[in-house]
Amino acid sequence: MSQVNCAIIGFGYWGPNLVRNFAAAADCHVHTVADLSPERLAAATRLYPGLHTSTDIDAVIHDTAIDCVVIATPVFTHFDLAKKALNAGKHVLLEKPMTDTVAHAEELIELAIRHGKTLMVDHTFLYTPSVRKIKALIEEGSIGKFKYFDSTRINLGLIQQDVNVLWDLAPHDISILDFLEPTLPISVNATGVSHIHNGIENIAYLSVNYQHDFMAHFNCSWSSPLKIRMMLVGGDHKMVVFNDMEPTEKIKIYDTAHSVRTPEEKQRILVDYRVGDVYIPKLEGGEALAGMAKDFIQSIMTGKEPVASYRSGLNTVKILEAAQHSIKQQGKEIKL
């Protein structure tokens, strides 16, 4: 295959970013943009005169000229569209979160394996220079033993009607955790509150627990006038702060740590603090979505596993679904 013909379904808020990046990707041709809304398709042709568009989603999915389908529609539609596309022999890229239930994600994975097709999820952050730098720091051992992950993603957000704030905001951070920490978590605890009293939580806190002495925590809110996009990635030698609100200096590495000693007298524990420099590494440039589009196209052409594979999609949905159960049971520990 020398070129991949791609259909992009959903041209709402996020779809235009996908069309722009797939149109610029090597070995890729955006064959069709599809949406149920003729107004959205008119907007697409204003941006890309000559672009083929359609409101007949089934016809697009079954078009034999199309090799892959990119799905950027609301999450509750992901499963049906992706299932049809995989059954029609297409490779599929799903927007995050992959599906609205674990059972749906598992069924899609089974279909992709059966048909030998690439199934990937747009976990965009895995392609950012910041997250790739943090991954490299962990792998080369320079932060020491990876001990905690703490993420805050809060602002005055658009309150969704169908999913709570964790399903809306946490997929990015959970997928980053899944990318950075090689072991899988064992359980979650989550609490949340719905100030609109419709059962859709607008503030939520999630803890993800592991077998070993590592833990992850997520704070998500649609109700904060202060916008924070911050992540702490801590090891026993260094801590990395990823502040996505910073235009350029997104990553700071604190060469500061503490160690615990148990002296002769067993009942006393001593904590030593080491204060060091703060270092701001230079990050590579490039748009994350361009890297994501390239990975999808190359995975289709070579059969390799993409970075944001269906495993990452499934692991993320497992945590979100368990968190939802935990919230409804006032923070009860839910095993994964």
Ligand SMILES: NC(=O)c1ccc[n+]([C@@H]2O[C@H](COP(=O)([O-])OP(=O)(O)OC[C@H]3O[C@@H](n4cnc5c(N)ncnc54)[C@H](O)[C@@H]3O)[C@@H](O)[C@H]2O)c1
């Ligand atoms: N990766 C990211 O950083 C990122 C950012 C924003 C949104 N998203 C994800 O992108 C997806 C879409 O979000 P959005 O904010 O663009 O939503 P949106 O509501 O703005 O747009 C969705 C579009 O899909 C169309 N649509 C709805 N149902 C359809 C169907 N069955 N068939 C065809 N078209 C249909 C709608 O007409 C609309 O134009 C969601 O999964 C969301 O989580 C990802």
